[in-house]
Amino acid sequence: MTRFFRSAFVIARRDFSATVLSKAFIFFLLAPLFPLLFGGVFSSISARVASQNHRPVVAVIGDKADYDALAAAREQVARAVGDEDLVVLVGYRPEADLASQQKHLLASPSPPIRAVLSGGLAHPQLAGALANDGGIIGQLQLIISNARAGAAAREPEFPIHENAPPSSGALNSQRTDTAQIAQTILFILTLMLSTMVLSQLIEEKSNKVIEVIAAAIPIDAMFVGKLFAMLSASILALLVWMGCGALLIQFVKHGGVATLPIPAVGWPLFLALSVIYFGMNYLLFGAAFLMIGAQASTAREVQTMSLPATFAQVLLFGFAAGSVGNPDSLGGIAAAVFPLSSPMAMIARAAEDPRLWPHLAGIAWQAIWIAVILRFGAQLFRKTVLKSGPRQPWWKFGRA
């Protein structure tokens, strides 16, 4: 067994050096910037489009007092429900020909007026095609009602005790957020990294180095070495990304990382479990993808395999996401038991459930499946690629 791990280490060291000491690794480290940049650009564009197209503008024809009352009432509603989807009010002085003014305003391209409110607070009338938009009418009814109530509608003020112990409702909500965030990060990182494993053996196969390796060490050791090399490289990248992410949160978010929702098992253990489950998730998918990718003989075949592999991961993420909020449900337990969704389900559980024994069981269960997949993959490689039939029981590791 010592020789097995020494052989795996030789492969891992070669692959790790070849990966980390290449210029391409710097590009790899920048990878998370791209989704962030894309996300930033697209959210900015969509926000601008939304602000232009989706926030309905209502023209208010009336005297200044009525308009001011309506504007104040709108601000009050905006504080409660948010400004994004609330109607925008624009005031206009009444003209002699009200019908003509209404027609003119409704035809105005800038601002794109959806409706015209006239008649003041006493006898409000709304003109415009609003048959399919009950929301706007409802908002206007609320705003007018508040405007009519005036000072009486002012929000009551009461003291808020910030230091009171957190309610179970708030805590559950926060922990669900933590679970979702952790699960999503785990999924995205694994998605980014594990498909790389698909092409791990192409280099050896195309360079014919595989023959030299297969004659010197057990195929299982090569698989383990390759997988752990990529795991080491990805954990190195993960540490860089986590450091940069923490710094970013520290600068961007008031109060820094301390304001993030607290997981059920506490931050130190949660972070440790995050690294372990990332490793397990990566190793499980990596072992499966290494096995699949080892069957490919060209880079083109690997590319063809990448898309279904990615979809499979998305499907399993969806399966694991069902456990968030209720880890002890049938779906939650099924996601924790199924090997390829288990790490994602368990990290969500770590955020929501303080018990530790399920994690010990989960990690052991996942480790068994990593070994099984690797062993099966090595056997398959020997059988289909090296054209050798297995002559030993599949569960015996590292034997020639």
Added chain:
Amino acid sequence: MPGARDGLAIEARNLVKDFGETRAVDGVSLAIPTGSIFGLLGPNGAGKTTTLRMLLGIIDPSSGSRLVLGRERPLEAAQEIGYLPEERGLYPAMHARDAIAFMGALRGLPIAEGRRRADALLAEHDLGEWARKPIRNLSKGMAQTVQLLGTIVHKPRLIILDEPFSGLDAINQARLEEMIRREARTGITIIFSTHVIAHAERLCEQIAIIAKGKVAFDGRVDEARAKLRPIVRLRTRSTDGAWRSAIPAGSRQEGGEFVFELPPGGPEPLLKALIDGGAGIETLAIERPGLHDAFVSIAGDAAAAEMGEEKAA
């Protein structure tokens, strides 16, 4: 001590390998003495590489057994074996010294020691200045030398070379032959496969000829030659006469000479019959057959046709 059993480095018994419906190796048995240079001869597709891959443990036989340096599982002896595959393989971005050290590390040699030995080996083979250059910058001959050095860097007891001369120019072939002789002098067992008879003839003490997956001959080179009778080349002044009855039926004429196998009675009865029959002997030569002729005879005419062009090499 493993590997010392009966003085044999390798003992293979009835190795069979089937790829689907195709039988690539059909009952190969070999006994390769420790410290010998052993040639595995055969035409392309005869089953040489498959046999070697089974001996190395890269693939398992469909049936049969093998004992390599005393071990039933060849990979357990991997640290004592060096292997140069037919299709050369190196990482193009790796430096020459690292490639050699990596191959040594695969066989259990510590990487630092591997680098130290790699530097020495490269310098010894006039490649010292290429030690820290990527493999992709080396010529094909240099890269092959690097791979060969990687095969011996961990000082193995058994070296297996699959078609080691293929792709090398005449100078590098001579260098490789010298390297094989040098390694053999240290007591290492060397097995190489080839379809170029000349190399085997120059290097090997023992050979096995494989044809169509079976061992057609296994023994010493002179034993292979002894399978054929000496060849007689005869030039006469007379074109016809009683002496013609002394020439065997299967003779042929090459450039005015009769060429035929020496009859079982030996040279004296032949000479007497020729002289008494009035042949008027101008020249008569009795040649010992070469390994190529023995190979042709053993492996059959089909193999000979394939090998014909290679003989010149």
